[in-house]
Amino acid sequence: MEFVVHSYCLKGARQEPLLPPVTLTPTSLTLTVAELIRLTVAEQIAALSVQHWLAHVSVREVLDRQYLSERDILQQASEGAVVMPQPSASPDLDVGVEVERALKGFETRAFRVLHNGVMLQRLDESIELSPPSSLAFIRLVPLIGG
Structure with missing residues (x-):
């Protein structure tokens, strides 16, 4: 069963998307907040x-097509084929490190998790997922002056 998690940033009275929604397919319908x-x-x-990565590749392809020099084309043609340079791989993020940052962020109330409109309080709190469960991560932004 699939569930969508939405992430928002609360800025005053406005809710703005923070991250794209993601679809989860948990192996169990009972999960802890963690x-x-x-x-x-x-x-x-x-x-x-x-x-x-797709955005990087797209930009790279456009730039390479636009700015591949005649000299590069002639040199590659003499070697048998003209090819576009391969985009460099972007650095991988460490999922474990990012998960730990998120867990700490939840504990310090940098963001909150809502399940069916109910704010969850603890990482070890259990939730029962069932269609149509509503899941949201809400990033809290302090107002200026406190």
Whole structure:
């Protein structure tokens, strides 16, 4: 069964998307808040990595097509084929480190997790997922002056 987790940033009275929504397929319908955070952060990193890699590749292809010099083309042709340079791999994020940051962020109330509109309080708190469960991560931004 699939569940979508939305992430928002509260700025005053506005809610703005913080990260793209991610779809989770948990192996169990009973999770702790910590397990939900682990699954969500791993999916967010995967989604962001693909999104940014595709954007990087697209930009790289356009630039390479536009600016591949005639000399480069002639040199490559003499070697048998003209090819575009391969984009460099972006640095991998350590999912474990990012999960730990998220768990600490939850504990320090940097963000909150809501399940069906109910704010969850503890990492060891159990939640029962069932369609149509609503899951949201809310990033809290302090107002200026306190």
